[in-house]
Amino acid sequence: MHPTLFYGVPSGCSFGSIVALEWLGEPYRLCRIAMPEDVTGDAYRRFNPVGETPTLMDAQGHCLSESLAILNHIGARGISAGLGFAQGTRDFDRLNQMLAYLNTSFFGAFAPLWYALEHGAQGADKAALTGYGAAQVRKVHAGLEAMLGDQPWLLGERRTLADAYIIGIARWTRYHAVLDRKDYPGLQSLFDKLEADPAVRFAHAIERQEAADSSGGFLGHVRLDEVMAPR
Structure with a gap:
C-alpha cells in the first residue's frame, strides 16, 4: 500500500x-x-x-x-x-522554527477573518473580527518579510518544505482583501516564484x-x- x-x-x-x-x-x-x-x-x-x-x-x-x-x-x-534535514542539526532547527511560525502565527492570523466569513458575522461583531484579523495578517506578513530579507527562499538559497507550506496559506488573501502583497516585495517575489512551480x-x-x-x-x-x- x-x-x-x-x-x-x-x-x-x-x-x-x-x-x-x-x-x-x-x-x-x-x-x-x-x-x-x-x-x-x-x-x-x-x-x-x-x-x-x-x-x-x-x-x-x-x-x-x-x-x-x-x-x-x-x-x-x-x-x-x-527538503528536510537531520534532527539535531542547525538546519533542522531553522526549518522547524519556520514551520512552527507558519503553523501558528501565520496560519492563526487568518482565523478571525475565516470565522467572520464562514459564520456570517454582521455589524459590530464583523467589524471587530475583521479589524483584528486584518491587523494580525499585516503583522505576520511584515514579520516574514523581515525574516526573508533578500533570500530567494524562506531558509536561504534553496527551497524547503517551509516554502511548500507557505504557498497554501498565503493564497488566502484572495478571500480576505486586507493587504496588498506588493507592499511586501520579498514575499511577492517568493509567491510568484512558487506559483510558477x-x-x-x-x-x-x-x-x-x-x-x-x-x-x-x-x-x-x-x-x-x-x-x-x-x-
Whole structure:
C-alpha cells in the first residue's frame, strides 16, 4: 500500500502537503475531503478523530495529522533532496522554527477573518473580527518579510518544505482583501516564484479537479470508502 494524503477542499492548508509530496517524488495517492461535509463525518473521523485535514496514512496504515507533523515526516524522507534535514542539526532547527511560525502565527492570523466569513458575522461583531484579523495578517506578513530579507527562499538559497507550506496559506488573501502583497516585495517575489512551480500548478489543478500533470509520484485519487475498505 502506498501513502495516502487526505486533503481538504476548498483551499485547505493541506495544499502544502500535496506540493511537498510532489517535490519528494515518491509514490502516493490522494483522497479528496470536502469541507465541511466530509471532514466532519464519521467516516473521515476514523482517520482523524478531530475532523481536520490534512491527514497522511503511511504505507503501513498508520495515520498522522497536523501539517507540521506531516511536513516533518516528508522532510525526514527527503533529506537527500534538500527538503528536510537531520534532527539535531542547525538546519533542522531553522526549518522547524519556520514551520512552527507558519503553523501558528501565520496560519492563526487568518482565523478571525475565516470565522467572520464562514459564520456570517454582521455589524459590530464583523467589524471587530475583521479589524483584528486584518491587523494580525499585516503583522505576520511584515514579520516574514523581515525574516526573508533578500533570500530567494524562506531558509536561504534553496527551497524547503517551509516554502511548500507557505504557498497554501498565503493564497488566502484572495478571500480576505486586507493587504496588498506588493507592499511586501520579498514575499511577492517568493509567491510568484512558487506559483510558477510545477508542483504548485499541479496542486491547484488537483483542487479544481482539472487535468493535472504530476512531476512527482502521484498515483491517482482514491475515494474515502475505498480507503476504509481494508480497515
